[in-house]
Amino acid sequence: MPNTTDRVAEILEQEFALRVTLERGLMNRQALCRWLIKHYSLDAGVDAIDKALREWDGATSEGPLQAARQAFAHVKLSGNSPTSLLYVKRSEEVHDKLGSLFAVVDGEEEDDVRVVPDIGEFLVALDHDHADEAVRVLGAKNIRKREDNFRLLRITLQGPVHPGAGTVALAISALAACDIEVPHVFTGPTEQFLLLNEGDVGEALKILRELKQSILGPDEE
Amino acid sequence: MTTTVEAVEKYVQTDIALHESLARGILNVRQTARWLLETQGWDTTEEAIVSAIRRYKPDPDVALDDVFHLLSESDLTFDTGFATVSLPSAREYRACLPAITDALDARDTLAILPERKRLNLMVDEERVGTVLDLVPSRAACRVTQGLGQINVHLQQEGKLASTALAILVNVLGYQGIAVHSVFGIIPTCSLVVTDPDTPAAFTSVEAVIKRF
Numbered sequence: 001m002p003n004t005t006d007r008v009a010e011i012l013e014q015e016f017a018l019r020v021t022l023e024r025g026l027m028n029r030q031a032l033c034r035w036l037i038k039h040y041s042l043d044a045g046v047d048a049i050d051k052a053l054r055e056w057d058g059a060t061s062e063g064p065l066q067a068a069r070q071a072f073a074h075v076k077l078s079g080n081s082p083t084s085l086l087y088v089k090r091s092e093e094v095h096d097k098l099g100s101l102f103a104v105v106d107g108e109e110e111d112d113v114r115v116v117p118d119i120g121e122f123l124v125a126l127d128h129d130h131a132d133e134a135v136r137v138l139g140a141k142n143i144r145k146r147e148d149n150f151r152l153l154r155i156t157l158q159g160p161v162h163p164g165a166g167t168v169a170l171a172i173s174a175l176a177a178c179d180i181e182v183p184h185v186f187t188g189p190t191e192q193f194l195l196l197n198e199g200d201v202g203e204a205l206k207i208l209r210e211l212k213q214s215i216l217g218p219d220e221e
Numbered sequence: 222m223t224t225t226v227e228a229v230e231k232y233v234q235t236d237i238a239l240h241e242s243l244a245r246g247i248l249n250v251r252q253t254a255r256w257l258l259e260t261q262g263w264d265t266t267e268e269a270i271v272s273a274i275r276r277y278k279p280d281p282d283v284a285l286d287d288v289f290h291l292l293s294e295s296d297l298t299f300d301t302g303f304a305t306v307s308l309p310s311a312r313e314y315r316a317c318l319p320a321i322t323d324a325l326d327a328r329d330t331l332a333i334l335p336e337r338k339r340l341n342l343m344v345d346e347e348r349v350g351t352v353l354d355l356v357p358s359r360a361a362c363r364v365t366q367g368l369g370q371i372n373v374h375l376q377q378e379g380k381l382a383s384t385a386l387a388i389l390v391n392v393l394g395y396q397g398i399a400v401h402s403v404f405g406i407i408p409t410c411s412l413v414v415t416d417p418d419t420p421a422a423f424t425s426v427e428a429v430i431k432r433f
Contacts, residue, residue, distance in 0.1 A: 016392055016429060017285065020238035021248065026256055028249040035247050065236060065394065066260065095327035099318030102340075112310075112335040116404040119374070123406050156337065165400035165412070169390035170235050172383050177234035182383040185405035189307075191336040192403075213223045214231035217263035 004044045008052035011040055022053070029053060068166030071157055073215040075167060077208050079153040079193075080201055084131035085184070086124040086138065087145040094122065094142050101126070104133045114193065116186050125152070125184070125195060150183070151201040155192040155208075168192045174211045180204050225265045229273035232257065237285065237391055244279035288384050292430045294376045295385075299423045301369035301416050303331060304346045305402075306353065307339045309361050314340065320355050331370075331411075332404060343368070343402070343413070368401065369419030371426055375408040382407045389426055396425045 012019050021027050033049040036042055042049065088094050101113045105126060113134070114125040121144065126134055128148055135143055155171060168187050171194065175182055180203060184195035196204050233240050242248045254270035257263065263270075308314040321342070322330065331343040344352060346366055353359045373389065375382045389412060390400050398421060402413040414422045 014428060016388075016395070017238040017241035018247075020395060021242040024238075024256060026239070026249055026253045027242065028247055031247040035245055065391070068394070069235075069261075090327050092327050095325070095330060096323045097319075098330070098333065099320065099322035102315045102318045113333070114335065115330075115333040116406060117331045117411065118406040118409055164394070165390045165403045166394055168403060169387040169394075172387040173235040173237065174231065176380050176384040176387065179380065181378075181380045182386075182405075183378065183407055185386065185403050185407075185410075186332075186334055187403045188334045188336045188339075188341050189401065190339075210223070210227070211231050211235065214228040215261075216223070217261060218223050218225040218228045218265040218269075 004042070004048045005052040005055050007040075007042065008036065008049060009056050011036065012056055022056075065166065065170075068170045069215050072167045072170050073212055074158040075212065076156040076158055077153065077205060077212070078156070079151065080205070081152045082128035082148075082198070083125055083150045083152045083195060084128045084134075085145075085147045085150060085195070086126075086131065086134060086143050087118070088122045088124055088138055089142045089144060090117075090121050091142065094138055097138055098122065098124075100137050101134055104137055105130050114186055123184070125150075125186070125193075149198045150195045151198050153194040153196055153201060153204060153208075155194070157190050157192075165192070168194070170211070171208055174207055175204055178203070178207050180207065225263070225269040226273045226276060228261075228263060228265075229257070229270060230277055232261070233274075233277055233279070237388055240279055241285045243274070243277065244285075248274075250274050285384075285388075288381055288388060289429070291375055291377065291381050292373075292385050292388070295430060296374040297371070297423070297426060297430060299369060299371045299419055301419050302346045303343055303368040303370065303413070303416075304349045305365045305368065306342045306344060306349055307363040307365075308342065308356060310335060310338050310340045313357050314361075317355050317357070321352055324351050324355060332402075334402075365401075367416035368413055369416045369422075371412045371414065371419065371423055373410045373412070373426065375410070378408050386410050389429065392429050393422050393425055396421065398422045398425065 033046040036049055116123050165187050172182050180200045182194050186193045254267045257270050325348055329345040329348045334341045386405050393400050398414055398418045400412045404411040
């Protein structure tokens, strides 16, 4: 049976949110001790848990979230293009034709094609107006499923800070908190794409614009 | 126009660690208010933030226990040895794409993702030379080698799955592992990280998943 210090360290290893909050020094330690005793049925008193917490040596790691927020304050949000999704069999025949899809949209950046991997398939996202032609190019027999009820929301990173996918995690969290599901996400180094259900896109843009504004801070009381 | 209440609400909704600690009632509210004032540089007062935090009610519908439970039931694999070749999106480069996909095997290409004036191809690292042989100018292309990907298959779609994806990205970030790209065809997500990081990233994701 592990001693209290080891058990607390083991719990903190698994409890990402507790660890981060402790590292930031934002924890009500008495409340945390009581919560740990109750939640993990620890056979130890508040003082012993508190001692174990003090022995645990966390290293502050504020970088990723703050970098993501700093970057998000400067992103450009755009989109609203009606987008179709094709779930295409991952075969040599289909693969050879993928490049030809880019001829279908003829180099229009806003109408571009996105090909991303899924299990045993490629998922092809493209402007709704080009979907019929894409089905023809790829071969109808190779299309497992087609969905036409999506809109593409584009997050373009503008500032000098490029925190990888942190900004998209921030956006997804904000949307999830407002009951908006993000069915598909594709990110690259400078642009990130959320594919949203058609009915959600207006509200999603509003939420993300508010998020940007909130990062810049309160400007009225 | 954003008020302190709105700013605090938005912050907590997007900071999973703070949200969970607040929901569990184990946050030191005043210390948190000071920390927000310090780190966010907001033009408001500590008292206004304290009051906003106390007013904030975490949404029970996004209980993280449910998200972690979903993660615990997910399948996890990882692969290494990928590269990204970023081509200019000019017409002459786009015209090369049919020849490129023809030259590569289906298992060699992971993604084709256009961005501002670039076309990013994610391919097997050993096939980078094949791609570069087919473009008008190698010099105009940017190659990032040594990428790996963690594949997570969640067992359901919906809001919980979206939140789970955000948590995974955050967990890796806190471990000092940057996620370069995400391909989330929810319920499946692939997180692309640099190759030397992949085993560490895999262990981090596993640790989160094993929480239950």
